[in-house]
């Protein structure tokens with residue numbers, strides 16, 4: 001029940017973001033979504049992508065929703081990429097592992113605020129598969145390009161929309177703090 005309420009709250013948040021973003025677009029501004037992350041967590045998720053190269057890495061971003069414009073990451077949780085058929089350009093997190101991470105996060109007062117993965121030798125832009133497989137409305141999806149084993153660019157995208165059929169990714173600046 002609590003889990004369902006959380007999903008509902010995230011959907012409300014994602015809806016507010018899309019409404020805010022439409023307003024900004026009308027006024028000629030870009031919606032100011034931001035994902036705040038510490039330098040050490042940022043470095044760690046990028047390093048994870050270098051370690052698993054040429055395969056994709058993946059993991060969870062834990063933290064808090066500050067308001068409809070900002071999320072703060074307070075911890076990252078590494079996950080194993082369970083895609084054995086195509087790990088160089090696909091990732092999958094075992095749902096059991098995800099539930100464990102979520103439970104342990106709650107015990108510390110943290111929510112799942114996003115996910116991260118790497119794109120070995122591909123740009124740090126979301127793919128149609130990434131969008132199709134993203135279901136956590138209001139959450140951030142951070143993608144790092146890893147070229148020849150070296151982490152290059154990391155970008156964040158917020159999943160906005162009300163339902164599966166109108167969901168979209170919105171560019172979201174990463175605000176890195178020490």
Ligand SMILES: [Zn+2]
Pocket residue numbers: 117118119126127130143
């Ligand atoms: Zn991807």
